[in-house]
Amino acid sequence: MYLCSGHVATALLDTNTLNNKETNVLALKDIQVFNQQEALISPFSATIENGTILAVMGPSGIGKSTLLAYLADSLPAGMNGKGEIWLNDKPLNPLPAEKRQLGLLQQAPLLFPHMSVEENIRFALPSNSPKHQRRELTMQSLASVGLSEHANKLPQHLSGGQQARLALARTLSSQPNALLLDEPFSKLDQSLRTDMRKLVLLAVKEHNIPAILVTHDPEDATAISHDTCYLSPAP
């Protein structure tokens, strides 16, 4: 079994840790993912504390996106996963995607093209957020990513960098328990990439949630992650 190195993994994964009600972590134990035929990665375990980012790296096709989909309970048909997923003191495995509430942000921002920037955010707010606060929450969210002036535009009228920021804001608006970031910077040029890294790190700290960042770029890992897991292929 592979254990991530570094301080994020120090409080690791014995039964006491997993059952400790004071522990604020996303804990992964013996996680493995499979395609239709075979295991893709060797089992690995990691803990990610609130407000910190674990970078996950590995060769193309090893199963990084599949890993995030397994955690979010959104695996494509025929793909599979196993291993324990704990959030604080709660096992997530029995819960469906909507109850896990893990914010999955993918490489190509998934935005509703027919909705304005503001509506894209508003739509993502939790259904129980009070009606009278919805506009304020939406505008706060847009301000946090510098998009206040673009509230009425359609996403297609935003630049690539602005679309990436909107997608981040939308994911955060759903008040996720953790962030799962699948190469969110890969389509951005160097200066936009630097800005987005800062925004992601700030968001993770402000929302005080754990995050997993799948990336090919070692600079992403060194710039904002607190630990790095290198996935290895299943033997």
Ligand SMILES: Nc1ncnc2c1ncn2[C@@H]1O[C@H](COP(=O)(O)OP(=O)(O)OP(=O)(O)O)[C@@H](O)[C@H]1O
């Ligand atoms: N929807 C799908 N249907 C069938 N097989 C899939 C599907 N998605 C991924 N796979 C297979 O699962 C394996 C892992 O794919 P995955 O996208 O998770 O790798 P990755 O490490 O994220 O790759 P990359 O770094 O290139 O994005 C690959 O062999 C791929 O062919």
